[in-house]
Amino acid sequence: xxxxxxxxxxxxxxxxxxxxxxxxxxxxxxxxxxxxxxxxxxxxxxxxxxxxxxxxxxxxxxxxxxxxxxxxxxxxxxxxxxxxxxxxxxxxxxxxxxxxxxxxxxxxxxxxxxxxxxxxxxxxxxxxxxxxxxxxxxxxxxxxxxxxxxxxxxxxxxxxxxxxxxxxxxxxxxxxxxxxxxxxxxxxxxxxxxxxxxxxxxxxxxxxxxxxxxxxxxxxxxxxxxxxxxxxxxxxxxxxxxxxxxxxxxxxxxxxxxxxxxxxxxxxxxxxxxxxxxxxxxxxxxxxxxxxxxxxxxxxxxxxxxxxxxxxxxxx
Amino acid sequence: xxxxxxxxxxxxxxxxxxxxxxxxxxxxxxxxxxxxxxxxxxxxxxxxxxxxxxxxxxxxxxxxxxxxxxxxxxxxxxxxxxxxxxxxxxxxxxxxxxxxxxxxxxxxxxxxxxxxxxxxxxxxxxxxxxxxxxxxxxxxxxxxxxxxxxxxxxxxxxxxxxxxxxxxxxxxxxxxxxxxxxxxxxxxxxxxxxxxxxxxxxxxxxxxxxxxxxxxxxxxxxxxxxxxxxxxxxxxxxxxxxxxxxxxxxxxxxxxxxxxxxxxxxxxxxxxxxxxxxxxxxxxxxxxxxxxxxxxxxxxxxxxxxxxxxxxxxxxxxxxxxxxxxxxx
Numbered sequence: 001x002x003x004x005x006x007x008x009x010x011x012x013x014x015x016x017x018x019x020x021x022x023x024x025x026x027x028x029x030x031x032x033x034x035x036x037x038x039x040x041x042x043x044x045x046x047x048x049x050x051x052x053x054x055x056x057x058x059x060x061x062x063x064x065x066x067x068x069x070x071x072x073x074x075x076x077x078x079x080x081x082x083x084x085x086x087x088x089x090x091x092x093x094x095x096x097x098x099x100x101x102x103x104x105x106x107x108x109x110x111x112x113x114x115x116x117x118x119x120x121x122x123x124x125x126x127x128x129x130x131x132x133x134x135x136x137x138x139x140x141x142x143x144x145x146x147x148x149x150x151x152x153x154x155x156x157x158x159x160x161x162x163x164x165x166x167x168x169x170x171x172x173x174x175x176x177x178x179x180x181x182x183x184x185x186x187x188x189x190x191x192x193x194x195x196x197x198x199x200x201x202x203x204x205x206x207x208x209x210x211x212x213x214x215x216x217x218x219x220x221x222x223x224x225x226x227x228x229x230x231x232x233x234x235x236x237x238x239x240x241x242x243x244x245x246x247x248x249x250x251x252x253x254x255x256x257x258x259x260x261x262x263x264x265x266x267x268x269x270x271x272x273x274x275x276x277x278x279x280x281x282x283x284x285x286x287x288x289x290x291x292x293x294x295x296x297x298x299x300x301x302x303x304x305x306x307x308x309x310x311x312x313x314x315x316x
Numbered sequence: 317x318x319x320x321x322x323x324x325x326x327x328x329x330x331x332x333x334x335x336x337x338x339x340x341x342x343x344x345x346x347x348x349x350x351x352x353x354x355x356x357x358x359x360x361x362x363x364x365x366x367x368x369x370x371x372x373x374x375x376x377x378x379x380x381x382x383x384x385x386x387x388x389x390x391x392x393x394x395x396x397x398x399x400x401x402x403x404x405x406x407x408x409x410x411x412x413x414x415x416x417x418x419x420x421x422x423x424x425x426x427x428x429x430x431x432x433x434x435x436x437x438x439x440x441x442x443x444x445x446x447x448x449x450x451x452x453x454x455x456x457x458x459x460x461x462x463x464x465x466x467x468x469x470x471x472x473x474x475x476x477x478x479x480x481x482x483x484x485x486x487x488x489x490x491x492x493x494x495x496x497x498x499x500x501x502x503x504x505x506x507x508x509x510x511x512x513x514x515x516x517x518x519x520x521x522x523x524x525x526x527x528x529x530x531x532x533x534x535x536x537x538x539x540x541x542x543x544x545x546x547x548x549x550x551x552x553x554x555x556x557x558x559x560x561x562x563x564x565x566x567x568x569x570x571x572x573x574x575x576x577x578x579x580x581x582x583x584x585x586x587x588x589x590x591x592x593x594x595x596x597x598x599x600x601x602x603x604x605x606x607x608x609x610x611x612x613x614x615x616x617x618x619x620x621x622x623x624x625x626x627x628x629x630x631x632x633x634x635x636x637x638x639x640x641x642x643x644x645x
Contacts (some may be wrong), residue, residue, distance in 0.1 A: 105475035109498060113449055113474070116442030120616070122609060123452040129608040130601045134594035139609075144616040145442075146434035168497030169438065265463035272459045279458040280451060280468075287449070287473040 001025050001306050005048030007068070009058040012077070016053070016295035023303070025051075030058070042067040051075065051302055056235075056282070057264070059083030065092060073305045075298045078285075079103055079158075081315055082208035082235060089316050096316035097301040100157060102293035103285035108161035110284045111203050111233045114257025117278045118229050119145045119201075124275040143227075146170050151199030153192060153215060154206025154234070155181050162203055174199055177206070192216070196223035204234035218243045221253055229255040233284050236262040245270050248277060259284050329635045330354050334377035336397070338387035345406065345624035349382070352628070359387070371396035380404065380631055385611070386593075388412025394421060402634045404627045407614075408432055408487075410644050411537040411564060418645045425645040426630040429486060431622035432614035437490035439613050440532050440562045443586025444495075446607045447558050448474045448530075453604035472556075475499050480528030482521060482544065483535025483563070484510050491532055503528055506535070521545070525552035530560060537564040547572045550582055558584040562613050565591040574599050577606060588613050 002024035008017070009030045020027060028049060033041045042049070042064055049068050052060050056078040062085045065071060073095040074084055081098055089096050117123055121142045128139050150166040152159045152175040163173045163186060174187040176195040181188070189195040192215055196202050202224050206212050216230065216239040224230060230253065232239055241262040247253035248271065255276035261267050264282055271277050285294065300312045331353030337346075338359045349356060357378060362370040371378075371393060378397050381389050384406040391414045394400060402424040403413055410427050418425050446452060450471045457468050479495040481488045481504040492502045492515060503516040505524040510517070518524040521544055525531050531553055535541050545559065545568040553559060559582065561568055570591040576582035577600065584605035590596050593611055600606050614623065626642060633640050 105499070106473055109445055109474045110449060113442065113445030113451055116438055117446060117451050120439060120442055120609075120612070122442055122446050122607065123455045125609040125612055126446075126452045126607050127456075129596055129610045134596070134610040139612055139615070141615050141617045141620055142612070144435055144618040145438045165494075165497045168494045170434070267458055267463065278451065278455050280454040281458050281463040283449070283454055283468055283471070286468065286470050288470045289473040291470060 001303060004050050004302075004306060005045065005070075006051045006053055006302070007042065007045070007049045009052065009054045009060075010077075012053065013291050013295050015292055016077070016298065019295065019299050020053075020302075023299075039063055039067055046070065051305075053077060053298055053302075054084065056080055056083060059085075060089070061085050062088045065089065065094065073097070073302065075301045077294055077298055080208060080235060082237075086316055094316070095305060095311060095314060097298070097311055097313050098315055099285075099294040099297045100313055102297055103290050104157045104161045106287050106290045107158050107205075107233055107284040108165055110259060110280070111158075111162045111205065111231055111257075112165045114231050114233070114259065114278055114280070115150075115201055115203075115229065116145050118231070118255045118257045118276065119143050119148075121275055123278055147172075148200040149174065149198065151175065151189070151195045151202045153177075153195065153202065153204045153238075154212075155183070155186070156205065156207070158233070159203075159205040162205055171201075192220050193223050196220045196228070199224075200227065201229045201231060203231040204238045206234060206238070208235035208237055213237050214240045216240065216244070218247075221247045224253060226252055227254045229253075229257070231257045233259045236260045236264060241268065248274055328353065329632060333631070333635060334374075334379045334399075335631075336371070336374070336378045336381045338381065338383040338389070341382065342406070342620045342624055344621055345382075345627060348624060348628055349631075352632075368392060368396055375399060380634075382406065382627060382631075383412065385409060385412060388414075389418075390414050391417045394418065394423065402426070402631065404630050406623055406627055409537060409564060411566075413644075415645055423645070424634060424640060424643060426627070426640050426642050427644050428614075428623040428626045429642055431626055432619050433486045433490045435616050435619045436487050436534075436562050436613040437494055439588060439609070440487075440491045440534065440560055440586075441494045443560050443562070443588065443607055443609070444479075444530050444532070444558065445474050447560070447584045447586045447605065448472050448477070450604055452607055476501075477529040478503065478527065480504065480518075480524045480531045482506075482524065482531065482533050482567075483541075484512070484515070485535070487562070488532075488534040491534060500530075521549050522552050525549045525557070528553075529556065530558045532560040533563040533567045535563060535567070537566055542566050543569050545569065545573070547576075550576045553582060555581055556583045558582075558586070560586045562588045565589040565593060570597065577603055 006025045007028045050072050052074045054076045060074045076098045079100045146169045150171040155175045155177045245268045257278045333354045335354045336357050381403045389403045394417045404426045408429045475498045479500040484504045484506045505518045574597045586607045588609045
């Protein structure tokens with residue numbers, strides 16, 4: 001990979017930056033340019049840039065791809081590819097890789113962790129304990145997690161890993177997915193509203209596509225109801241955020257655990273006062289172990305491409 | 317001949333039963349005891365210094381004690397109540413009931429096992445993920461607007477970490493079952509080896525702590541297990557290790573725990589219980605690798621109702637001469 005020009009769209013994991021440099025790559029740090037200058041930066045360096053390392057915030061959109069005639073491969077530091085213009089890449093013959101499997105456990109752990117944290121109000125109880133309020137009275141009763149019906153939107157790698165964990169808590173599992181899967185223990189529902197009407201905890205674990213944008217809309221939120229809990233470890237745009245906020249503030253939805261938002265890093269401030277909501281800053285795969293494994297996969301894919309070997313985790 | 321059917325008998329069996337209540341009851345439990353005609357004597361209405369006097373003054377009425385983890389039934393109380401027949405604790409832990417004295421006096425004791433097992437196990441796992449993934453700290457980070465200026469630092473993975481359980485009873489087993497779904501290798505220490513081929517037994521708490529990443533306290537509090545988590549065990553767990561305590565505050569040498577956490581000699585802790593509740597050592601408040609909950613292990617509506625039903629069913633069984641449902645003594 002000596003002297004290969006790599007456009008890095010976001011501030012990378014130090015280990016990844018180190019390894020790319022060690023292999024002789026020439027790094028072009030897009031995130032260091034102000035947003036308005038980024039296309040210009042790409043054009044200025046287009047004769048050298050043959051690879052992009054993108055992530056869930058900034059991938060490779062049509063304009064960026066157009067500005068880079070020598071681009072051969074986009075290696076995304078994420079499993080989600082909603083920020084990569086896949087049809088454009090296909091058209092141009094540009095390979096695209098992502099980081100599936102290595103992050104499945106972390107994301108599933110976060111989904112379960114958020115669920116227990118919402119239902120048992122762990123962050124709120126922790127705040128109560130730290131404030132000294134316990135000296136004046138007991139914390140309020142919360143609601144049990146074990147045995148609650150868990151509905152999963154999208155039964156891919158992550159959805160299945162969530163199901164496996166929830167089963168250990170005796171949670172009946174149901175799901176919605178583009179097609180029914182061969183899982184006799186899991187109940188299939190043919191629409192998101194049916195799924196939401198028949199579960200206590202709804203988890204968003206599908207890819208973001210045109211079909212799944214706002215899949216959690218007012219109707220789904222109403223079906224989930226005042227005792228229902230929404231867990232979003234997918235993408236912010238999966239959910240109609242203003243509807244979600246209104247439902248939570250008005251008590252029409254029982255609670256939510258959210259790792260993603262429509263306009264990160266902005267989080268609707270109306271949620272800050274609520275004890276039945278847990279908010280985390282897009283950390284589903286953000287452990288040192290998983291980010292290192294993701295970096296290894298990005299490096300492995302780039303190396304394979306430039307050595308003309310089969311890619312490890314190609315999507316296009 | 318009794319003209320009432322058995323189902324009509326039961327509700328009136330507890331009428332006028334004198335019940336000493338040591339601490340404010342879960343409202344549903346109080347309601348149900350009153351509905352059955354029990355005569356409730358509320359110890360907590362008296363200041364602590366007056367308790368013995370209150371007991372003696374009401375001794376002739378008191379046949380039963382309903383207590384909990386806050387105020388139990390100690391030797392002095394039992395001695396002051398010659399008419400006492402049964403102690404029903406609203407908890408599974410019986411460390412606040414003088415079992416030896418009860419046995420001596422022929423006083424029955426019941427607790428609330430099983431109905432709370434799931435909730436306590438859920439909290440143990442919830443605390444473990446919350447500590448390793450720093451969920452409360454990340455939530456605070458978002459709420460104070462810090463995400464706008466930068467990301468939250470990387471944390472550490474829960475799945476696959478070695479989970480060591482102190483005490484493999486109902487709760488310990490429920491924790492193991494859950495942790496297995498996260499591919500966590502399970503090990504344990506207990507008074508005796510159990511028939512679980514998948515779970516590795518260690519003959520001492522120190523061995524267990526040296527060989528796991530997350531150590532969960534889920535044994536009963538007895539003279540033997542008091543301070544079972546001492547300096548040596550904390551050192552063995554080490555700077556990447558995490559302690560989860562859903563047992564009793566007295567299982568842990570709290571001042572050793574606090575200094576280990578403050579000095580970074582222990583990686584983190586999830587604590588639902590403390591040596592001197594409701595006091596929590598304030599040095600812990602600055603730490604992002606510690607999650608604290610105010611003894612909420614079984615505090616869900618569903619479980620509280622099930623525990624209340626069990627207390628009532630045990631009292632009823634005693635009064636009508638049927639076998640107790642969950643006797644300890």
